[in-house]
Amino acid sequence: MSLFPFALTYTGWVALCLAMSRHAREILQREPSPLQRHLLRAAGWIALTVSLFLAAARTGWPIGTVEWFGMLTASAVSFVLLLTYTPRLAAGLGLGLPVCAAMVTFWSA
Amino acid sequence: MAPLTPAYRLAVAARVVAAIVGGYALAALATFALAQFLPMTKAEASMTATLLSFLIYACAVIWVFATRRKEGFRQSMAWLHTWSGLVVGWILFAVFVTGTLSYFRPEISQWMRPELRDMQTQPGAAAKAIATLQQRASDSPRWFIRLPDAREPVVRATWRDPNAEGRRFKNAVFDPATGEEVTARDTRGGDFFYRFHFELSMKPIWGRWVVGFCAMFMFVAIISGVITHKKIFKDFFTFRPKKGQRSWLDAHNAVGVLALPYHIMITYSGLVTLMFMYMPWGVQANYGDNREAFFDEALAVTAETPAANQPGTLADVEPMLLAAQRHWKGANASMITVHNPSDANSRIEIRRDNEGRLSHSNQSVVFAGATGELIAAAGEPAPATQTHDVVYGLHMANFSSTALRWLFALCGLGGILMVASGLVLWSVKRAPARVKLGRTPFGHRLVEVLNIGVITGLPIAIAAFFYANRLLPVGLAERPTWEVRVFFAAWLLSFLIPILRPARAAWKAQLLAAATLFAALPVLNALTTQAHLGITLSQGNWVYAGFDLTMLGLAGLLGLAARYAARTPAARRKPARNKAETLEDLPAEAERA
Numbered sequence: 001m002s003l004f005p006f007a008l009t010y011t012g013w014v015a016l017c018l019a020m021s022r023h024a025r026e027i028l029q030r031e032p033s034p035l036q037r038h039l040l041r042a043a044g045w046i047a048l049t050v051s052l053f054l055a056a057a058r059t060g061w062p063i064g065t066v067e068w069f070g071m072l073t074a075s076a077v078s079f080v081l082l083l084t085y086t087p088r089l090a091a092g093l094g095l096g097l098p099v100c101a102a103m104v105t106f107w108s109a
Numbered sequence: 110m111a112p113l114t115p116a117y118r119l120a121v122a123a124r125v126v127a128a129i130v131g132g133y134a135l136a137a138l139a140t141f142a143l144a145q146f147l148p149m150t151k152a153e154a155s156m157t158a159t160l161l162s163f164l165i166y167a168c169a170v171i172w173v174f175a176t177r178r179k180e181g182f183r184q185s186m187a188w189l190h191t192w193s194g195l196v197v198g199w200i201l202f203a204v205f206v207t208g209t210l211s212y213f214r215p216e217i218s219q220w221m222r223p224e225l226r227d228m229q230t231q232p233g234a235a236a237k238a239i240a241t242l243q244q245r246a247s248d249s250p251r252w253f254i255r256l257p258d259a260r261e262p263v264v265r266a267t268w269r270d271p272n273a274e275g276r277r278f279k280n281a282v283f284d285p286a287t288g289e290e291v292t293a294r295d296t297r298g299g300d301f302f303y304r305f306h307f308e309l310s311m312k313p314i315w316g317r318w319v320v321g322f323c324a325m326f327m328f329v330a331i332i333s334g335v336i337t338h339k340k341i342f343k344d345f346f347t348f349r350p351k352k353g354q355r356s357w358l359d360a361h362n363a364v365g366v367l368a369l370p371y372h373i374m375i376t377y378s379g380l381v382t383l384m385f386m387y388m389p390w391g392v393q394a395n396y397g398d399n400r401e402a403f404f405d406e407a408l409a410v411t412a413e414t415p416a417a418n419q420p421g422t423l424a425d426v427e428p429m430l431l432a433a434q435r436h437w438k439g440a441n442a443s444m445i446t447v448h449n450p451s452d453a454n455s456r457i458e459i460r461r462d463n464e465g466r467l468s469h470s471n472q473s474v475v476f477a478g479a480t481g482e483l484i485a486a487a488g489e490p491a492p493a494t495q496t497h498d499v500v501y502g503l504h505m506a507n508f509s510s511t512a513l514r515w516l517f518a519l520c521g522l523g524g525i526l527m528v529a530s531g532l533v534l535w536s537v538k539r540a541p542a543r544v545k546l547g548r549t550p551f552g553h554r555l556v557e558v559l560n561i562g563v564i565t566g567l568p569i570a571i572a573a574f575f576y577a578n579r580l581l582p583v584g585l586a587e588r589p590t591w592e593v594r595v596f597f598a599a600w601l602l603s604f605l606i607p608i609l610r611p612a613r614a615a616w617k618a619q620l621l622a623a624a625t626l627f628a629a630l631p632v633l634n635a636l637t638t639q640a641h642l643g644i645t646l647s648q649g650n651w652v653y654a655g656f657d658l659t660m661l662g663l664a665g666l667l668g669l670a671a672r673y674a675a676r677t678p679a680a681r682r683k684p685a686r687n688k689a690e691t692l693e694d695l696p697a698e699a700e701r702a
Contacts, residue, residue, distance in 0.1 A: 013346070017345075017346045020343075020346070023346060059465070059510070060465065062466065062467045062468075062499070063465065063466070063467060063508070063510065063513065066467060066503065066513065067510075067512075067513055067516065069370045069371070070371075070513065070516030070517065070519075070520065071516070072370075073367050073368045073370070073371060073516075073519070073520055073523065074516060074519055076346075076367045077363070077364075077367050077368075077519075077523070079346070080346055080347075080348050080363055080367065081348070083346060083348075084348045084349075084350060
């Protein structure tokens with residue numbers, strides 16, 4: 001499992017979550033506009049899809065797909081737990097994680 | 110709740126019988142028919158039909174219960190979910206726990222033989238193991254030799270003893286450097302959890318049927334649970350702590366939904382691992398009683414060559430390993446089977462490892478034992494068979510990637526928590542009824558005792574098993590059996606406090622006991638062996654160090670659970686701010702409480 005696809009699935013969940021008004025109110029203290037919600041939803045699905053392709057590119061489709069499902073579960077569980085206790089941090093990591101993962105990948109490469 | 114009139118009880122009993130027996134009959138018939146009429150080769154049709162059979166069974170069960178109530182489909186599914194989950198829940202919990210441990214079967218086996226700490230994989234291990242077996246078991250019809258790898262750097266040999274009565278297979282662990290049997294304490298190691306996972310330490314045939322039955326109803330519970338969960342998307346990211354029943358339901362839904370692909374996969378693939386035993390009718394339809402023909406055709410299991418009944422010798426195995434490697438374009442061997450080792454017609458079958466693949470398909474290469482000549486190699490299986498092999502491989506999870514195995518283990522933990530929270534939820538949901546009644550009915554008390562005894566008792570028993578491994582005298586006769594006895598004794602004792610004490614006190618005491626036992630395990634390991642964290646961490650020996658660290662992690666999780674049990678008073682439930690909203694918020698399942 002590489003870090004970057006995992007981080008991307010996390011970002012995907014954050015975007016999909018912010019597109020829901022109940023959670024957006026809780027995290028951002030305001031209601032996103034319909035356009036923003038559409039964009040967030042699209043961004044979420046794109047992030048999840050891209051992470052699948054990245055995982056498959058690394059280890060091949062059979063293992064990559066299974067890894068991707070595992071990452072979806074792991075990132076969703078961590079996000080939901082963080083969202084319960086520190087919602088702002090949970091959402092912030094949506095941007096922070098991919099940046100960190102990219103840096104780690106860059107440094108170790 | 111519907112009144113428990115005799116007529117109502119009879120109706121429920123009739124449906125239960127119709128679902129279990131009738132559902133199986135329907136699935137068996139459909140499998141038999143599909144195997145005959147699917148437009149494929151015989152082997153592929155049998156395979157496809159058998160793979161589909163459990164889906165047919167599940168649909169039949171859903172169908173039987175679908176019209177149970179006037180309140181509608183979702184209500185009847187809520188009923189089915191609640192009761193199918195409760196009835197098989199305790200066994201499922203044990204199956205999930207031991208199954209998750211089995212992802213680390215080689216590592217557990219290693220840890221339980223601390224004398225093997227410094228073993229390293231060695232070239233030439235296979236030839237040395239064969240030399241030893243030639244001395245010790247030359248009259249055996251078959252040897253199985255598991256080659257060393259990083260997870261378990263020893264050779265494990267199993268062979269059939271032709272003279273033995275009763276248990277016909279013998280096991281031994283060999284040093285890869287010398288081929289000699291290692292001098293390590295006798296233990297069943299991780300194999301105990303692995304066998305328990307699908308046989309429950311019962312007679313294999315009984316245990317497998319019981320686990321299969323529970324897995325089938327797990328599958329039914331998953332499907333009915335998804336149907337019952339009204340707001341699967343709206344509540345996807347929702348967990349509301351400290352709200353009593355609401356929180357338990359949220360937690361149950363979260364671990365269920367977020368790991369849903371895993372739950373479906375692991376339940377169905379579990380049924381598939383033993384599908385020819387549970388549902389033999391697809392093979393029966395095309396092959397009658399000649400099941401061997403099917404396995405030869407579909408699974409490319411190499412047909413056994415009859416012995417020539419003339420003495421023969423074995424050629425050097427190392428060139429055969431190299432030839433097999435060339436055949437697999439560089440992949441490594443994981444297992445060697447030697448058929449009729451002392452016969453002129455001996456066969457050496459070499460199986461490849463699972464590096465970089467999901468499928469558990471049999472990619473064996475077969476050599477003539479006497480000459481070392483390559484005789485046969487398994488090809489790519491046909492589509493339905495390949496599907497079977499991938500599903501099987503997904504369940505076994507012998508992946509080369511450590512990260513992927515850990516992801517599976519985390520999902521397995523999700524499954525454990527899902528079953529446990531479901532069982533607890535049954536009790537929590539009925540707390541208001543108990544308050545209203547002013548007493549605890551026997552059924553409620555029974556569920557409570559079983560919940561505590563199983564959910565906290567199994568971790569205690571597992572810890573006790575590891576303690577026994579370190580504390581029982583090394584020379585004790587039948588040592589492996591004594592380890593298992595300690596396991597079951599500890600588990601039985603774990604029912605004592607739940608029976609004698611109120612539920613909350615029992616939860617707290619036993620969770621705390623389990624946490625303490627796991628936390629102290631690395632300490633005990635340091636006191637009794639040279640394979641403790643002080644040494645293994647500095648050596649970078651992650652098999653042993655990883656085990657100890659995982660025990661500390663488990664202790665932390667159990668400690669958190671104990672703290673939670675100690676903090677939340679049983680009867681305290683926040684009054685709902687807005688009753689109407691709260692009721693509407695609860696899924697259909699909860700309204701029936």
